[in-house]
Amino acid sequence: MQLHFINVAGVNSMRIKAFIQRVGETKLVDLDEGSRVEDLLKVLGISVSEVVPVKNGVIVTEREILRDGDEIKLLSVVSGG
Amino acid sequence: MVCKDCENNGVYISLSGRSLCPRHFKRYFETKVMRTIKKYDLLRYGEKVLVACSGGKDSTALLNFLWNLIKNKNGGIAAISVDEGIAGYRDIKLRGIVKFCEEREILIHIYSFKEYYGFTLDEAVKISKENKLDLKPCYICGILRRNLINNVAKELGFSKVATGHNLDDEAQTIMMNYLRGNPSLLARLGPKTGVVSNEGFAQRIKPFYFCTEKEDTIYALLNGIEVDFVQCPYHVENYRLEIRDFLNRLESTIPGVKHGLVNNFLRILPLLKKEFSASRVERCKICGNPSAKNTCRACMIKMKLEPFLKRVD
Numbered sequence: 417m418q419l420h421f422i423n424v425a426g427v428n429s430m431r432i433k434a435f436i437q438r439v440g441e442t443k444l445v446d447l448d449e450g451s452r453v454e455d456l457l458k459v460l461g462i463s464v465s466e467v468v469p470v471k472n473g474v475i476v477t478e479r480e481i482l483r484d485g486d487e488i489k490l491l492s493v494v495s496g497g
Numbered sequence: 498m499v500c501k502d503c504e505n506n507g508v509y510i511s512l513s514g515r516s517l518c519p520r521h522f523k524r525y526f527e528t529k530v531m532r533t534i535k536k537y538d539l540l541r542y543g544e545k546v547l548v549a550c551s552g553g554k555d556s557t558a559l560l561n562f563l564w565n566l567i568k569n570k571n572g573g574i575a576a577i578s579v580d581e582g583i584a585g586y587r588d589i590k591l592r593g594i595v596k597f598c599e600e601r602e603i604l605i606h607i608y609s610f611k612e613y614y615g616f617t618l619d620e621a622v623k624i625s626k627e628n629k630l631d632l633k634p635c636y637i638c639g640i641l642r643r644n645l646i647n648n649v650a651k652e653l654g655f656s657k658v659a660t661g662h663n664l665d666d667e668a669q670t671i672m673m674n675y676l677r678g679n680p681s682l683l684a685r686l687g688p689k690t691g692v693v694s695n696e697g698f699a700q701r702i703k704p705f706y707f708c709t710e711k712e713d714t715i716y717a718l719l720n721g722i723e724v725d726f727v728q729c730p731y732h733v734e735n736y737r738l739e740i741r742d743f744l745n746r747l748e749s750t751i752p753g754v755k756h757g758l759v760n761n762f763l764r765i766l767p768l769l770k771k772e773f774s775a776s777r778v779e780r781c782k783i784c785g786n787p788s789a790k791n792t793c794r795a796c797m798i799k800m801k802l803e804p805f806l807k808r809v810d
Contacts, residue, residue, distance in 0.1 A: 437726050463749040468714050468724075475508040475718060477516060479498040492726045493714040494741070495553045 422446065424459050430484035432456060437467075438492040447482065454478040456488065466493055509715050512753050519719050526716045530562060530704050537688040539702040540657065545573040547655035547699070549646050550605070552578065552590030554724045555661030557597055558717040559705055563659060564603055577649060577658075579642050580609040582617020586729050593723060606649060613645055614799060616806055621798075622731070624805045634731035637798055644786070644795035650699035662703040665710040668755040669740045671762045676740075684769040686762070698787060709755070 423429075423446040430449050434456060435442045445459055453469045453476060464478045467490040471480060482488070498507045500518035507516030517525055534540055548563055550556040560576055567574045578594055580587050591607070598605040611617050616624075618638055625632040650658050667686065674683045688706040705713060717724055732738060747754050780786070781793035783800075792800070 463745045465709065465711055465748050466745055468711060468718065474506075475519075475715060477498050477507045477510045479507075479510065479516070491714065491718075491724055493710040494726075495551075495555065495710070 420444070422459060430482065432482055433485075433487045434460065435487070435489045436460065436462070437490060438494065449484075451482055452478065453480045453482065453488065456482065457490075460490075462490065467491060468493060508719070509712070512756065522715060523719060526708060526712055527562070529707055533688060533706050534704055537702075537706075539659075539689060539704055540567075544657055545655045546657045546659050546702075547606075547646070547650045547653070548574065548576045548659045549661075550576045550578045550594045551661075552587070552592075552594040553661070554717040554722055555663055555705065555710070555713045557594060557661075557722050558713055558720065559659060559661040560594075560597070560603065561717075561720050561722065563704070564601060573655075575604040575606060575653075575655070577606045577608070577646055579645055580607065580611075581638055581642065582610050582619055583729060583731070584619055586727060589727050593725070597722070606653070608645055608649060610641060610645075614641060616802065618731075620806075621802055624802055628805055630801050632798060632801060635737070638731070640794045640798060644793070647699055647786070655699055658699045658701045660701055660703055661705055661713070663705045663708050663710050663713050664755055664759055665741070665744070667703075667706060667762075668744055668758045669737055671758060672740050672744065673737060680769060681773050683762075684766070684773040687766050707756075707759075 420441065420443045422443055428449040429446045430451070432445045432447060433442060434445055443460065445456060447455060447459070453471070454464060457464060457467070457469075457478065469476050469478065469480065470489040470491060471482075471486055498510070498516040499505070500507050500521055501515045502521045503518055505518035505520070508519055509517050509522045511517065511525070540546060546563060546567065548556065548560045550560055563574055576594065576598055578591055580591055595605060595607070597603075609617075610621075618634065618641075621632070621637050622634045624630065625637070646658055670686060671683065674680070674686075688703050690701040690703075708716070714724055744755055744758075778787045778789065779791055781788040781796055782791050783796040784793060786793050786795075788794075
């Protein structure tokens with residue numbers, strides 16, 4: 417599996433592992449501490465209405481605050497056919 | 498973010514900014530669907546409904562909802578799935594819906610293009626490309642699937658066919674027809690389809706009409722329905738894909754734009770229906786189904802493909 421790194425963080429950063437279901441890719445994203453799911457989506461260029469975020473196995477909203485080491489699955493709401 | 502109505506964590510934020518936990522989200526979703534059913538008179542007590550299931554999350558969630566609503570009442574409910582013959586796609590989707598129905602003891606009717614029409618969609622697409630017939634995969638698939646489901650519904654005595662179409666689907670279809678200048682096709686949209694009541698058609702209903710694709714997905718997940726992502730190989734050739742991405746980009750900058758598009762469309766829909774209700778509905782000279790022309794589109798497709806079918810065998 418290929419991992420992609422994205423770093424948009426300042427001094428106090430945290431690392432998030434994001435799996436994007438629609439393209440089947442996992443990305444490691446460095447964000448500022450206190451960032452929310454919606455900030456992650458903005459960095460990844462994904463609209464809030466296109467995905468359901470699942471953090472550590474639980475569905476969360478785009479307002480959820482992320483912590484260092486969180487694993488986020490971005491389930492596609494778009495049908496494949 | 499905590500639920501607006503209790504102390505639990507939210508799973509969804511509505512357009513009005515309300516955060517909802519799983520329990521309150523389910524209540525919000527189901528209330529919206531029940532309001533749609535009542536407001537647009539989609540289902541009546543004792544009616545038999547056939548749920549068209551692709552194996553995707555929307556139609557599976559709809560089957561789950563209607564099954565819970567109807568199973569202990571008079572009337573009847575069953576599922577129908579169509580195997581168009583798309584290698585590596587529909588076979589995977591069908592396995593999921595069959596398992597879902599088996600677990601709940603829901604009657605499911607499975608039909609294939611190969612048995613019903615004599616060719617798979619893959620074969621039809623190949624013939625069309627090789628012989629420059631200009632039949633797009635989604636056109637062949639959509640027309641033949643609807644034709645098959647309508648015929649089966651009539652044969653089995655179902656008065657309604659329920660589909661998992663949601664607000665996103667409807668917004669895309671409205672936009673596609675506006676841009677292509679197809680007002681007569683716009684008149685066929687809405688929560689309950691059809692311009693002219695006709696005994697040749699089983700009425701198609703869309704109980705999830707006002708639910709977004711995201712809401713459908715969350716509802717499916719909360720009901721233990723698997724949300725996979727298997728892409729149809731013909732998807733890339735789809736005009737709908739471009740419209741969908743355009744509307745999603747617009748929704749990010751103007752939240753509620755899809756709701757606005759659909760709600761405003763519903764205000765002009767009665768005028769469109771009035772304008773096009775005068776259209777005469779004829780009978781297809783080949784199959785006898787209602788048709789705008791003397792040969793229906795399903796029979797037209799079959800006629801175009803027929804001369805080349807022997808080469809596939």
